[in-house]
Amino acid sequence: MPNCLELEVDVGDLGLHSIVIQKGDDPMAVARLFAAQHFLSETYVEPIAAILANGLQRLETPPGSTHTTPPKRRPTRVHKQARNPGKLVLRDAQIEAAVTRLSKPSTTWEAPRREPVRRGEWFTSKQLGDCVEPVFSRLYTSAAAKNSEAFQSPDESLSLSQLKIISESRQQAAAERLYRQGLERTRRLEAVYRQNLEEREALPEECTFRPMILPMTQSTNYSTGNHESVVTRLTVTAPNAKEAHLRTLRGAMTEERLRECTFQPAIGTTQRTSHAVKARLKRFVEEWGDACAC
Numbered sequence: 001m002p003n004c005l006e007l008e009v010d011v012g013d014l015g016l017h018s019i020v021i022q023k024g025d026d027p028m029a030v031a032r033l034f035a036a037q038h039f040l041s042e043t044y045v046e047p048i049a050a051i052l053a054n055g056l057q058r059l060e061t062p063p064g065s066t067h068t069t070p071p072k073r074r075p076t077r078v079h080k081q082a083r084n085p086g087k088l089v090l091r092d093a094q095i096e097a098a099v100t101r102l103s104k105p106s107t108t109w110e111a112p113r114r115e116p117v118r119r120g121e122w123f124t125s126k127q128l129g130d131c132v133e134p135v136f137s138r139l140y141t142s143a144a145a146k147n148s149e150a151f152q153s154p155d156e157s158l159s160l161s162q163l164k165i166i167s168e169s170r171q172q173a174a175a176e177r178l179y180r181q182g183l184e185r186t187r188r189l190e191a192v193y194r195q196n197l198e199e200r201e202a203l204p205e206e207c208t209f210r211p212m213i214l215p216m217t218q219s220t221n222y223s224t225g226n227h228e229s230v231v232t233r234l235t236v237t238a239p240n241a242k243e244a245h246l247r248t249l250r251g252a253m254t255e256e257r258l259r260e261c262t263f264q265p266a267i268g269t270t271q272r273t274s275h276a277v278k279a280r281l282k283r284f285v286e287e288w289g290d291a292c293a294c
Contacts, residue, residue, distance in 0.1 A: 003022055003023050003059075004020055004021065004022040004023075004059075005020070005021055005022075005055050005056075005058070005059045006018050006019070006020045006021075007019050007020075007021065007051060007052065007055045009034075009048055009051060011038065011040065011044065017034075017038070019034060019048075019052065019139075020138055020139070020142065021052055021055055021056060021059070021135075022138075023056070023059060023060060025052075025056065025135055027049040027050075027052035027053040027056060028045070028049045029135070030048075030049075030052055030135050031044075031045045031046070031048040031049035031052060032045055033135055033139070034048060034139075035048065037139070175274075175275050175278065178275060178279075179275070179278070179279050179282065182279060183283075185260065188256070188260075192253060192256055196249055196253070199245070199249060200246075200249075203242050203245060
């Protein structure tokens with residue numbers, strides 16, 4: 001006669017789940033533990049407990065018997081306790097304590113205390129076994145075994161060496177990306193600086209010389225009128241044009257700075273130092289590689 005039974009329970013969206021129940025287990029305690037493990041509401045406890053009670057009834061029914069209910073027996077101590085409210089509350093407190101104890105995982109398992117054989121029971125303590133493993137230990141062991149098998153499968157598992165290689169490749173890719181971003185930023189700044197320098201050199205220098213034309217020279221060169229337009233162009237128009245051009249350049253540089261990325265990744269001191277050394281070494285080799293080879 002088997003001592004345990006595996007039942008499949010359909011829990012709505014969660015699908016089918018298997019519950020292994022043994023002789024002597026409390027269906028309500030097992031149902032509450034199952035609902036707590038799968039984050040189910042209290043409405044699932046009673047239907048699951050009814051299914052487990054039916055399974056225990058089939059498990060405890062002797063083979064070959066035609067009836068599906070246990071034989072009628074005299075009232076036991078449990079029925080007598082129902083008449084006393086104080087003892088009934090104590091019984092509920094004991095059940096809650098047992099559920100709490102079964103819900104906590106423990107590495108060291110203690111054997112439960114043996115209850116005395118009640119008068120009128122149609123089964124003996126030898127049929128139940130001297131020591132019944134807790135429900136939580138059995139469920140926890142089966143779940144851990146399934147998880148370990150799924151992790152050790154060759155299709156979904158990765159070795160530590162492969163994980164280490166992936167981590168190193170990711171760090172190297174991040175370093176290369178930061179190095180390329182630094183080079184691109186440096187090239188843009190150098191291009192803007194060269195453009196500003198060329199435009200600044202193309203501007204006329206500010207002239208502070210105010211020419212003085214003598215009347216004799218004017219009459220000699222057959223020139224008529226005054227030369228205020230020339231003086232104005234040299235002393236007023238040119239500086240104003242230069243200032244306007246400089247303001248335009250400053251606005252362009254400000255827009256360029258705003259368009260650049262200001263994100264600074266959080267990198268440790270050691271990693272930042274190593275990246276900086278690698279970047280400087282790579283740039284030094286690119287600039288002075290031919291000279292070093294000579």
